[in-house]
Amino acid sequence: MPSSGRYQPPEIIAYREPVTPSHARPAPGRAVRALMARAAQQEQAGELVAAAGSLERALRIEPKNPELWNRLAHVRYKQKQYSLAASLAAKSNSFAGQDPALRADNDALIGRARY
Amino acid sequence: MPPAKKKTVRKKKAVARKKTVGRKRGAAKKKRARRGFPWLKWFVGLVLLAMLVVGGYSLYLSQVVRIKFEGKRWAVPARVYARPLELYTGANLTPARLQAELQALGYRKVKQVKGVAQWSQSGSRFVFHTREFLFWDGVEPAHKVDLRISGNTVSALKDGVSGKPLDVLRLEPPEIGSIYPSHKEDRVLVRRDEIPDHLVAALLAAEDRAYFHHHGINIYSIARALVANVKAGRTVQGGSTLTQQLVKNFFLTPERSLWRKANEALMAIILDARYDKDEILEAYANEVFLGQDGDRAIHGFGLAAYYYFNRPLQELNLSETALLVGLLKGASYYNPRAHPQRALKRRNLVLQLMADQGFIDEELARTAMRQPLGIGEKGRLSSARHPAFIDLVRRQLQRDYQEEDLTSEGLRIFTTLDPWAQQLLDKQIASGLASLEKRRKLPAGSLQAAMVLVSPQGGEIRALSGGREAGFAGFNRALDAVRPIGSLIKPVIYLLALSRPDEYSLVTLLEDEPVRLEDAKGRIWAPKNYDRKAHGLVPLHTALAKSYNLATVHLGLSLGIENVVSLLRKMGVRRPLRPLPSLLLGAVSLSPLEVAQFYQVLASGGFRSPLRAIREIVDSQGRPLQRYPLEITQVAEPGPVYLLNRNLVEVTRVGTGRGIRNYLPESLEVAGKTGTTDELRDSWFAGFSGDWLAVAWVGRDDNKPAGLTGSSGALVLWGRVMKALKPQPLGLLPPEDIVYIWVDPQTGYLSAEHCEGAIAMPFIRGYEPRLRSDCLGEERPPGSFLEHWFD
Known part of the structure; x- marks a missing residue:
């Protein structure tokens, strides 16, 4: 909403997209969950290249999954690829919709990466 | 060459003097010499001298053999693979597509799956047993898989043995080509333990039955050949052992002379003495010439198995193996694709020889003889080569690798190619152009086209068409047809405007009024709208949807041409750009691939990914050498990109791109833009759905007017290809702001x-x-x- 308080017209409605497809923000499928779990294991084991590989594989299956972009951002941050990490986190935000926790995490990562 | 063979026998004795046989005979000669034949002394002296010379020469040859045999024996070309098909519940997949994929991998259709690389189908249920495959990030083990398709998606994916659901599975990637060196020898190496016993048996039976007993040459078979040849009065039979054949291919020129024959025999003996029979056999199996595929020579049984049967050597059955062995006598004369009758006769002869010599029983031989040739069709997914895409891969590789490494180190290159999409693309380009020519009454064959298919979010190039003859490696228009892009540039100008929300929104009124500019040399530039009218004040979104030139020029001039150029750069255009007013109407020449690069930024919501054709490269041992990871850079804010993309959706609803509706239903939202250049020389369409970004160009190679606008030419191809791909709707998510x-x-x-x-x-x-x-x-x-x- 405009913060100026100059007008508060009741008839002006912020709409959701008229044709928002149902698959825009799907729950991750079984395949992606499995690949995320694998990536998490690899990340824990310090195999960051492999972890990124698993996440990229998952992103080919669900390219609009904000959580995957967020995970990949974290892996790249760990690899000290800061500007890539920031772009990935921003990308995650662009799909995050109404997910304040994910947004906050992305914003924090962007802040650290650009610091 | 009978005399040559005689001589080689003598030389063999000389070389083999280290062996006991040689020593005994030498001693016997000396004894005889002492018993009162004085001239024999001279003779023996000469013989000894000859032995010395031959011995020295043998030492030299031995060195030659050692260097070649123990060094790197072959330049092994890099092999190029398409993307692996990912299988998971919910994946888009049709039965036809899965069948094509399994066939491309050389899996055999059976009633009941009992082994690796077999598949069966009953209705929408598939059972198949995958091969193990070494990916860059590890082994994908062999799996028996039970898969169901309903409504064009995978509805169930289970382990075929335990019945447990599988999460995700990669099929092995189909091979799409190899990067072979200028001498055009292509091969796939096999190790000795990968050579099946029945291949060894067939080799022995047909070529060299005493292989495991002789010392590199076989005197009996030479004698037998000699007799046969003398009787016939010409060469009808060869007495060469496998070792001699290997030596001939390996070390010597193809000329036929006594000297060469002598060398061949000598080196065969040396080879046999120095190396293990199995080692020599392995080298033989990898060296021999087994066919010609255009300008590519097929060497070794490993590649021949793929070339003729599209399966690895170990999976070939008796009759298939016998066919390959039969080719040794003359790969072009017995070429099973050109001369199936000859090949069949030859194969059955090999099988008969195997039975005669007791390697197989008569019963088995007869069964094998009754089988058809079983030659794999050429032209299916994998064997249909994709020269335009391989060309792109090659150019991308040349940035990071030496040509020699690519053609000799046995690298394996994993690309982003989707063979299914590529096949659809090739088909639609060919039929689409033909129908355009017919509809517009243009001479058949006058039009050319290029098209690029990219994954929007990751920038992976999934298919590429360099012209209407897909199988023909020629001018690669997707990369090299650098043409003015016309109105395709407009979205960049409008994005720049929308990035200044304090000045512009989709409803801001623009002046669509005549423009008249004079350059430094006094030349006048006065562009017109396509309909030759000026429309007065028009909302910004309408100006883009209808592709008004005048409004765009006014907009671009007030934004600053330099700023347009700098945004184009940020979006990935590398070519030198001159900041002239005409740039605002697309007086910028780019290739379809370069256009795809800057449209990718729009399709991905403002994030640029360098377009990639390669994912990973591994060395011949399967160790990862290099990855080309997913990289993104934010170059535009999501809000303005969203506004622009809504506007590009409008283009396909009510604007210049509404012809798309002839191909895609109204409910399927896509975004796109037409482009037309002066005198209708170039026809462009660039656009994207939720899962595909596609750029199409249509024009003529001689750059004469093709008579097509963006919407009457390129849009038609774009629509046909997209329709065939069954795309997902755009599904734009409004960003937070x-x-x-x-x-x-x-x-x-x-x-x-x-x-x-x-x-x-x-x-x-x-x-x-x-x-x-x-x-x-x-x-x-x-x-x-x-x-x-x-x-």
Whole structure:
């Protein structure tokens, strides 16, 4: 909403997209969950290249999954690829919709990466 | 060459002097010499001298053999693979597509799956047993898989043995080509333990039955051949052992002379003495010439198995193996694709020889002889080579690798190619151009085209067409046809405008009025609209949807041409650009691939990914050498990109791209832009759905007018290809800072749902319109005193 308080017209409605497809923000499928779990294991084991590989594989299956972009951002941050990490986190935000926790995490990562 | 063979026998004795046989015979000669034949002394002296010379020469040859045999024996070309098909519940997959994929991998259709690389189908249920495959990130083990397809998606994916659901599975990637060196020898190496026993048996039976007993040459078979040849009066039979054949291919030129024959025999003996029979056999199996594929020579049984049967050597059965062995006698004379009758006869002869010599029993031989040749069709997914795409891969590789490494180190290159999409693309380009020519009464074959298919979010190049003859490696238009892009540039200008929300929104009115500019040399530039009219004040979104030139030039000039150029750069255009007013109407020449690069930024919501054709490269041992990871850079804010993309959707609904509706239903939302250049020389369409970004160009190679606009030419190809791909809808997600507001479409003033003709338009939050339409005018909410100023 405009913060100026100059007008508060009741008839002006912020709409959701008229044709928002149902698959825009799907729950991750079984395949992606499995690949995320694998990536998490690899990340824990310090195999960051492999972890990124698993996440990229998952992103080919669900390219609009904000959580995957967020995970990949974290892996790249760990690899000290800061500007890539920031772009990935921003990308995650662009799909995050109404997910304040994910947004906050992305914003924090962007802040650290650009610091 | 009978005399040559005699001589080689003598030389063999000389070389083999280390062995006991040789020593005994030498001693016997000396004894005889002492018993009163003085001239024999001289003779023996000469013989000894000859032995010395031959011995020395043998030492030299031995060195030659050692260097070649123990060094790197072959330049092994890099092999190029398509992407692996990912299988998981919910994946888009049709039965036809899965069948094509399994066939491309050389899996065999059976009634019941009992082994690796077999598949069966009953209705929409598939059972198949995958091969193990070493990917860059580890082994994908062999799996028996039970898969169901319903409604064009995978509805169930289970382990075929345990029945447990599988999460995700990669099929092995189909091979799409190899990067072989200038001498055009291609091969796939096999190790000795990968050579099946029945291949060894067939080799022995047909070529060299005493292989495991002789010392490199076989005197009996030479004698037998000699007799046969003398009887026939010409060469009808060869007495060469496998070792000699290997030596001939390996070390010597193909000329036929006594000297060469002698060398061949000598080296065969040396080879046999120095190396293991199995080692020599392995080298033989990898060296021999087994066919010709255009300018590519097929060497070794490993590659021949793929070339003729599209399966690894270990999976070939007896009759298939016998066919390959039969080719040793003359790969072109017995070529099973050109001369199936000859090949069949030859194969059955090999099988008969195997039975005669007891390697197999008569029964087995007869069964094998009854089988068809079983030659794999050429032209299916994998064997249909994709020269345009391979060309792209090659160019991308040349940035990081030496040509020699690519053609000799046995690298394995994993690409992003989707063979299914590529096949659809090739088909639609060929038929689409033919139908365009017919419809427009253009001479058949006068039009050319290029097209690029990319994954929008990751920038992976999934298919590429360099022209209408897909199988023909020629001018690669997708990369090298650098043509003016016309109105394809307009979205960049409008994106720049929308990135200044304080100045521009989708409803901002632009002046579509005549333009007349004079350059430094006094030349006049006065562009026109396509309909030759000026439309006065038009909303920004309409100017783009209808592709008005005049409004765009005014907009671009007020934004600053330099700023347009710099945004184009940020979006990935590398070519030198001159910041002239004509750039605003697309006087910029780019290739279809370069266009795809800057449209990818739009398709991905403002994030640029360098377009990639390669994912990973591993060395011949399977160790990862290099990855080309997913890289993104944010180059535009999501809000303005969203507004622009809504506008590009409008193009395909009511604008210059509405012809798309002949191919895709109204409900399937896509975004795109047409492009046409002067005198209708180039016809462009670039656009994207939720899962595909595609750029199409149509024109003529001689750059003469093709008579097609963007919407009457390239759009047709784009629509046909997209329809065949069954794309996902665009599914644009409004970023956080986007709000939808009711406005009056003519003026862009605030309106409301109940007002006549009002439409909901997206705006960047905080930059909504403030002027109120008449319909809204009466109800002024309290406190909005500022608006009185504007009324």
